[in-house]
Structure formats: structure tokens, C-alpha cells
Amino acid sequence: MPHTSAGPQIEQLITMLSRLPGLGPRSARRAVLHLIRKKEGLLIPLGRAMNEAAEHIRSCDTCGNIDVKNPCAICQAPGRDQTSLCVVEQVGDLWALERAGAHRGRYFVLGGVLSAIDGVRPEDLFIDRLLTLAETPQITEVILALSANVDGASTSHFLADSLAKTGVKVTTIARGVPVGGELDYLDDGTLAAALVSRKAI
């Protein structure tokens, strides 16, 4: 059933926008009406920005990050700590750590986590590429920053085992109470992990 009476161009635009995460048919229709109202200021520049992104964005062959350069700006940055490599699942996680300014070394995007239920096996991730990179002499520590769930934890253990033979130090980010978190609202698993990992003040 068509969304509108405005012809196939608009129908197609709504259908494609509704495939973005966070947008359904209703919000895609609202977005398209907004875009048409702001034709000069938003619709035309957005179409142009999408064409440019499609043309210039590459996946970094070294770390899996996305950038207009290959190797990416982070892999090329001379000022970054070349001894420490932070392993994340997805590019979005890398962006989050960069926004936090939390990591001054390099990254490696694994492409997901192992999952028996979803059928993700070691050969589906970039584990071989990670092992090769970890063998680079300057890298002394691999920090695993994967999701704090069962699949993330089992992937971390699998990677720690695989990395053991390279001789690098393997660490994982801490589990605990989030900054600003109130104990009363936290789940039992987080509270238990925070207690186990308690430290002297």
C-alpha cells in the first residue's frame, strides 16, 4: 500500500529511509515531509553528502575502522601510543571510545563476537588479522573492549587464548558500577562484578 499520493520518487525515498535503524514507516514519512520543506537547506545537501560518503569512505585494511584514508587517520597518527591495541566489536564502539578520549593507542575492529546462537565462528571475525597485527614488535598490550555479555566474555577468553602465543599482555576493560549509577537501579550481575573487582582507596 502506498504511503502517499506523491508518486514513486517519494514512495521510494520513504521506503529506503524506513530501513534505517530507529526509523519506521511513520517517522520516515515525517522525515521526508521535513526534507521536502527544507529542500535547499537539507534535502539537496544530504543527497550530496551521501554521494560523497559513498565515493570516499573506505574500510581501513589495517584495523577495520572506516575513514576517507586507508590506512585510517588513527592508524597513521604519529602521536598515538603505538604499543597498545584496543579491540572493539564494531566501528561504533571505536567512535564511542574516541568521543570519551579514553584510549590513546590504536584500535582493531573485530567485526562482531563469537556466538553459538547466531552461528558466528572464529573464521567469521577478523581474528587472523588481529593475531598478525598483535605480532608486530611495537605492540605490547592488547585491550579487549567487547560487550559485557556472555558472547562478549567468551570471545574475550577465546582471544586471550589465541593471543597467548604472541607474548603480548592481554587485558580487558573493567566491569563495575557506571559513573553516576545508583546501586538501587543496577542489576545483580553488575553489582556482583563491582564487588569482586573492588580496590583499595
Next chain:
Amino acid sequence: MPHTSAGPQIEQLITMLSRLPGLGPRSARRAVLHLIRKKEGLLIPLGRAMNEAAEHIRSCDTCGNIDVKNPCAICQAPGRDQTSLCVVEQVGDLWALERAGAHRGRYFVLGGVLSAIDGVRPEDLFIDRLLTLAETPQITEVILALSANVDGASTSHFLADSLAKTGVKVTTIARGVPVGGELDYLDDGTLAAALVSRKAI
């Protein structure tokens, strides 16, 4: 602060997407990562669809609807009832009525409602154009389908007064219990309106 480490093209794309209704910075970042993952299937076609929409979409000079034709497909459709004109606030309302298959006549997009608070005066809406259109001999009924709130109601009264001199019949869509609505969950105003407008079964 940048959203990503992926360079200005991606930053710009996120900033523009986050200006769409229903998307904030976080969902715009997720949308951009999704678009980059689906470059061939979504990013490139979406950019192309936006360019095409920007090039071809016009506002109908007769009714204010948007379409690739001017006059729009609805104004040109010979099969539609030419005697009845349905007045809506926005193009999105016209789309909603068309999806419902609720109106077989023509439409007129007013461009909003009168509002003392938002400073919308009669000259800010397409009231003159509506009065001219309503004077066309074949139009015998103007149906007001504006929002069921104070501004919508006062605009309906203003339009009914203005249209009185053209001699057309002016009606407004019914207020009442929505289909599937449970009385217990409805507001007092809707319940009162539904009682006042009761009819024999």
C-alpha cells in the same frame, strides 16, 4: 565535539541526519554506520533518490499538495469527486486521509492553523487561495479536517465564516471515540464530544 574519527564527510552526514524529526545524534550515528555497511544497497540509492526528489518534487499551485506533477495527480484525476474539497493543515494529513481511502474528492492544504501563541495570522495561511478555489462553480461542499484542538477549532470557525459568502456547504469531520478506543482510556473532552454528537442506531 566530533561524533566520530572518520573525517568531515561522515561528520557532516551525521549532523544533517540528526536534524531529521525523530533522529538525534545517537540514532544518526547508528543510521550512518548502517548506511556505510549497506553502501551498494542503501547509501548510494538513497543519495540518488534524494537528488531525484529534490529535482522533481513540486508544490501543487492549486491545492498545495506535493507531487512530481503540477497540478498534482489528485487535482488532475478525472475519476475523483469534483464537488467536494477537503481542507487539511499539512501534506502529511492529506497522505493519512488518502491511505485511509476516506475521501474521494479533492484536497486543499492550508499550511497550518491560526494561532495567537505562535503568531500565525490569516495572511500566513493560504486562505485567499482557498476562498478563490471554493468559488469554483463545481465545488458544493468544503470539508474542514483540521486538528481537534483549540487552534484547529478556531481556524475551522474562521474558515466557516469566510466561506459563508461563497454559498458552499461547510462541514467539519466528526469528533468522537476512535475506532477500537476503550472509554476508560479516553480523555473527558473526547467523551463529552462523543456524547453530544450521539446518533440513533
